[in-house]
Amino acid sequence: MSVVIAGGGAGGLRMTEALRQRGYTGPVTVVGAEAHLPYNRPGLSKELLRGDEDGIWLGEPDADVVLADPATAVDTDRNELLLNSGRRIAYTDLVLATGAEARRLPMVAAEAHRIRGLDDAVALREDLRKGGHLLVIGGGFVGCEVASTARTMGLGVTVVEVLDHLAEGALGPAVGAYLSDLHRSHGVRLLCGRTVVSANRLTDGTWLVALADGTELTADHVVEGSGSIPATGWLEGGPFTLDSGVVCDDRGRTNIPHVYALGDVARWWHPAHARHLRMEHWTSVTDQAAVVADTILGTGDRPLEPVPYFWSDQYGVRLQAIGLPGRDDEVTVLRNGTRGSLLGCYSRDGRLTGVVGVREGKAVARLRLFMRDAPTLADALAHLSTKEK
């Protein structure tokens, strides 16, 4: 038996750890496109960007690690992974964990910063250290975190977001408005409900960014944070079922026997939600690796942790979310505390879909068990009020 993992990020490491934890001592090969061992990707827009490198490395997988040699295809007849160098690696089980890539909007010049990898973040940090004014295109979580870090480093910051509030695409207008206020109170100039039509670097190195309403903005640095797309380009034309990600069942199996996928590249079937979902959350990788390891080794049949979790850190406060809070869900804001805390319950047709908190870390995490039983909003509010007593 020999397990090969395509992707040297969180998935490569967590998958190896899950196999080893279950007593598998056979060969594991991790193939990574980047020249780096697995690192803390969430830190790229947070600690690393502001210069704190302490927690950047995640650890070396207990595996043969091939770096800087991307996988280019899977030969599913011969059970081999093909690498850019021409190397072929035979597998009995293959895990696709190539993550995602930063989206690139066509109207934003290629020289704009995007952050997906360590090298991207280091390059942006070098630029931010020069000071000046940063313009962020896209107010999603990565855009918000970069804006927050840059403000902390003393730069002037403008964020242009097409929706009415920051992070509205993910969390809807109520929590979005809270985040917009947070950024404004830290001196960020927010241009929401505005569309970028062009962003170009001038000969003197500065940027000129034009909006659809005719506004022209200048900046020293531009970061595009317009989301990510699953890294499936190398699998196109092959035998795998792709649909914005590698389509998998609820155990991470692809349509090809002995080939699995997890992490940002994978769209798993979620029985509780009766649909395929692609999670782009750091902790989902660990949850999925446990399920895939059990499936490969036959060590158990425990289903995936059904309540996803993610967090975001901005201006020293932590936002946390569980479940699948949706943009169009109804939001019941329970606390809008003076110390800046917020607790919002998301619901749809009376069912609780998710909970989002800011500075409510313990409260949010403790609701995870409760959420497993698909409670109604009324149950959740009653549960929370008994906890408060």
Added chain:
Amino acid sequence: MRVRVDAGKCVGAGSCALVAPDVFDQDDDDGTVILLHEAVPAGHEDQVREAAAICPAGVIALNHTGG
């Protein structure tokens, strides 16, 4: 059995506190792990093993020497 946590790398998901509430607590504000007992109380070993295995950030380490 002894247990250590690297709180600096904790991401606050609270999985440990769900499976081993007598050993792990969380900060109210950001959810970071708070270790209640470095020496795992008798009878809680399995819970703590489980917590270490499912910790999404891999920050819980066990040390079996001495017991």
